[in-house]
Every structure is written in structure tokens, then in C-alpha cells.
Amino acid sequence: MRRSRVIEAWTYEPLERFVRESGARLTLVMTPAGQVLAQFGFARAVDVMAAAALGAAVFASSSEIARLLGNLEFSTLHHRGHRFGIFLGGCAVPRGRLLALVIYGEDSSVGLVQLFFDELVRGLQEAAPEQERSRPVLAADFERELNDSLASLFGR
Amino acid sequence: MIAPLAEALDRMTRVGGVWGALLVAADDGLVIAEAVMEGIKPAAIAALAASLARQSGIASEAAGAGTPRFLHLQGAAGTLAVMSAGDGLLLVAVGSDEMNVGLARLEMLRAIEAAE
């Protein structure tokens, strides 16, 4: 079973070291809108896209509460369950803000996750590319492919 | 910090060779209270001491020795002492390789009795 799926290659090394040292079960790196950049660990433990969307939502709503309190922002959020703990942390890179959702079990702790999370943030910041040069994305005649794709989705 | 706890940590830091004393939540590996010298990182001590205590506990049970009460990790240039204070708490002392572990251990026992 592949232990990692990396959409952006520069995240691989800092993420691999973090999971090894912290003993986390799964770590997702994503945009504040919940789009996954990289995942490392036992992905079968959770539906990754749903977890990313929910993690981003938790971080968004707690940041909103922080704003209401006049507090700049919570840097990390932690929720300890019976068997698993969830840890959410922000990380600023040249392209903007990223979030990490860490799921850890009984063989780790929030202390270990926090200890090595600071190192992960440094690693991601060092590895992150500058803002990607803007380039046109799709061919002008993309509509045909879009229609075909949607039609097949809906079995039409 | 409630007085007896602060006092107990302060007394631990007076033991020869001690760089810092902490009260740590064992499950979470988080600092509850600390008295450490400049340059000593309490968060790292708490996380690693708690993890070492957990692993040692598993090994001790596996060896039929039961639940650990006190750990003494000796390094070539430093020492870590960890005592279970009950209720998921750990008392931790970190110091040089010259640390008087016997005395640190006594101060920890005194701190636990004072808290009871």
C-alpha cells in the first residue's frame, strides 16, 4: 500500500521526516480551502478528501472565533480523542498559507507532534518554491471535453 | 502556579547539576509547570521524556517488572530523571552528567508527598 501520495514533490522530504519522527499515523498538507497538496502515512485510516475539507473548515471557523476575540489567530489546534488525536497547524509559504492535518495514535502524543511540527514548518518553508509563474491553463476548446466528461459522469 | 508545586520544582533545581525541573502530562507529553535555565527547551523535554516513559513502561511490563516509577537516562554529557507522580503526571529533571540523581530523586519523592 503506497504510504504517500504527493501532488507537490517539494513537500515529500519534510513530510516524510515529520511522520517518521513524530510517529503520526497520517499527515495531510493542504490549502486553506481543503485542497490536498500531499498526504503521508496510513491513508486508509480516513477518507482523505473529506478529512481535508473538514480540517480546513475547523481551522477556518476557529480563526473566525479568534478574530471575534480580537486574538490574531490560533497557530495550532488540537483535539484529543480516545484512540486518536487530531492536530491542525498553519504554515506560511511564499505562495500563501498552508494547513497540516495530523492524525496520531496512542504511540505518539500531542507533545511529540508539536515538537516535530515546528521542524516540519521550517522544512516546508525552506523547500517551498516561489510563487508559480502564471501560465494559461486550459486549451481554448476545453468545453467539448468538459461536456463529454460531465455527460459520462451522469451516464448520459 | 500553585505554591507547593512551584516550591517543589524550585527545590529540584537546587540539586547539583540540574538544569531544569518540570511537571509533565504523561499522555500528552505537554508541560504543566517548569523551572528551567536559559536555553533549555521545556516543550522538547516534556514530549521526549513522556515518550521515553511510555516506551519504558511497555518494555518493563513485557519483562514482568510491572509499572515503572522512576527512570534514569544517563548520557555522556547529560542526565534525565523521570518520576511518575500519579494521575498521569511525571516529574522530570534534566541536567549535566554530574547531576546528583539520588538527591533529585529524593526531592521528587518529597514533592509528591507534599502534593498528596
Next chain:
Amino acid sequence: MSLVNFTTREITCKIVYYGPGRSGKTASLQYVYGRVPQDRRGRMVSLATETERTLFFDFLPLDLGSISGFTTRFHLYTVPGQLYYDSTRKLVLQGADGVVFVADSQVRQLDENIESLQGLQANLVAMGSDMRSMPMVFQYNKQDLPSELILTPTELDDALNFWALASHSSDALRGVGVFETLRAISERVLRKLSEEAPA
């Protein structure tokens, strides 16, 4: 903001179904969830109250396959309709690449539609966007009800559609018009991507 990766050639876009309470936003996603093959979508996440009212959002990830050589994914979200939830609506709207405004065609709901549309405009402005720059389409839902209870699409266009946006009639429970609306908003989102690169 669309996540475009030129290295692995993947695009992920966020589309938000917005509108007053009970207008058919969640029903539209549930129809899509029911029609799309399992390997082309993720699990549908619904953060709802006990009475099945959307509390925070519904979330449905769709895999559209390869478009112009880019593996394209859409994340569909709905917002809670009740006025009370404006702060959570704002959060869900963050990072949206396109909006479907699901209006309730019933005559007695016109004020709620207008109020919700004004809320959307305010939230978009607060995000540094607006109705002209955000790809958006209207979905006039519940057109299956008796004609005396509902406004016609033309009447709804007059009351709501000040920007001459595309609008589609729908009956979300039976899925009528849902596919066409999703196709319309997908086209607008991707056209915006093909005209100018990501911000």
C-alpha cells in the same frame, strides 16, 4: 482559488451552492451524489442538525477526469441557508471558484431569495470579489410546483438576475436541471481559468 499543479497536471476547483434555507442546495448535491459512479466521487460529507438542516456545509468531491490533459476535480459545497448562519456561510465561500445560486421559485419565498442574494453580494465584496468577477449561475428550483404557487424563470430573472447570468429551471428532488446547472457553472469556472492564469 483553483489549485493548479503544472508538474502533475492536476486542477482542483471549489464550487459553492448558495441560496436561502430549504431552496434545494443539499438536494442538488444529493442528486449528483446518487447519479455519479462511485469511482468518480468521494464520500458526501454533511454537517447537518438533527432536523437535517445544513449546519455548516455539505461537501462532495467530484472527479471529472482529464480535460486538456489536466486531471480535473471539483469540490462541491453547500452553505446553510438560514440567516442565522451568516458567519459560517462566509467561511464556506472562502476560496470559491464558482457559485450556483439556488433560488426557491415559490412566490412566498421571493423576499428570502432577495435577502440571500444581497448577503452573497456582501460576502463576495468582503472577500475582495463580486458578482461580475465570480463565475456564477442561477438555478431556479421547485419549478415542478403548481404554476399559481411559483414565479416563472422570466419573473425570477427580473427579480434576481441583474447581471444577465445563465439561469436554469430545476426540480432538484427528481434531478431535473441539476446536470445542466452544474455543466453551466463548470464551463464558466474553467473558462475563467483558461482566460487568465490562477491569481
Next chain:
Amino acid sequence: MMIDELTSLVDEYLRSPRSLAFVDLAERLRTEGRLEAAVRVALTGLEHYPTLSAAYDVYARILLDIGDLDRAETIWRELLERDRRHVGALTGLGGLYARKGDYDSALDHLERALSVDPADPAVVQALMRVRRAAEDAEGDATSAQASEQTLFRGLDGAGRGMLLADRHGQMLGGRLETPAGDEVSEPAAAHVASVAREATRTADMLGLGPWLWLTIEAAAANLHLSAPDDQSLLLVVRDRSMPAGRLARLAERAAETARGWLGEQIL
């Protein structure tokens, strides 16, 4: 290596030449001895991923097989400058120095690789090969075979309170019984490897220097864990009647005995 595994890698690579599959493909081609193809795949991949350590690691391994030891050494040295715990680079340099006959440097790098990831079978195999080669080179392949039972003879607690394990949690010698007389050698050996790893990391990160030993005072007994050498772990367990200081002294003598016994074993 199964042919379909290679074809599926080639398919993935051809379908999207920019995907990370090139690292595995280059390594597979190397192990197949198809070094020219391996070099091409590695260099093309490095154009897309100019900073990916895994790609440089496999490229260096290809250069080693080609015989270009100097360039391989340079690449692995640069990887270690960026990450001194890079297992691939440490293992690669181990093989390289062994090939040059410099067994001390080879063992040093392989042992550092093992300290980073004691669970890596490739590193353990490499260590065994190099150690045997070193012994042959010295020409003293005596094959005294001391039996495990005599390992700690004469020491207090021998036969039930002293255990020798490797860094992977597997038994090397000795025996451990609970106060009630149940043998627990295997489980204890398994867990002390994790404790040793945590002790190493804790000592390293808290600036305590290399860890020397760990004593655990537990409800029913005192335990003393130490490392007779960098490949093995010694656990000495005595009931609470033996004070910690005496336990430490006993463990020191047991460690000496263990070192002698290990030296005689042909691993």
C-alpha cells in the same frame, strides 16, 4: 524482480514522464544491470526535480555500479551535508568504501545508517557482508562458537535476568524470566529496541550526548538497559532488593562479558 512490476513502472513513467515513478524505475533498471537506461531515466527525472534527494541517491548508486566511484562519492557527500541522517547516502558510502577496501569507513557509515533506521533490512545485510569481508581480510576467521547458555555464567542473575538483543528487537543470547518464573525473553527483547531508539533520540535532542544507559525502577523489579556495542542491547533485570548502584555495576560486568561473547560469534 518480476517482469510485470517493471512493465507497470515503465507504463506509469511513459504515461506521465514528470511523475515521481522515475526514481523507482531507475533503481529497477540498475538492479537489472541495464545501467545506460537507468542513467537516462535518472538524468531526465533530475531535470524535472533538481532538488529531489531520492533521485540523486539512485543516480549515485548507478554511478557506483558503473565504476565511477568519485562522482558517486561526491553526490552522497552532498546529500549528507543537506541531511546527515540520509540513510541512502550513508548506506551507499558504506558500500563504496567497502569496495575500496576501506572497511573502517564502510562500517562507520553503515552503523550510522543503522542508528537512523534500525529496522532497515538492507542496511543490516550490508553490515553483515562488510563485517565478514573485514574479518576475512584480517585472516582470523576463528570460529569459536560459545553457547548462549554459558554467555553470562558466573554473574548474579545469569540464566534468568540477563538478556542480549540486537537493535531490531531480536534475541542474541541470555534469558529473562518474570519473578514468577515465566520466560519473557522474546517480548522483552522486542520492546527494548524501541526504548533504546527513544533513549538515543531523547539524549541527542536534549543535548545529553550519546546515551550510555537507562535504569528503570518498576513496581516488581529494577531494569538496566545499555549497549555493549553499537549493534546490541543488554537488559539486566533484578528484583528490588538490588539497589540501583549495584545493578549498574553488575550490568557493566555483564556488558564486558557480552562484548567478548559477541566478538567470538560469527554473525
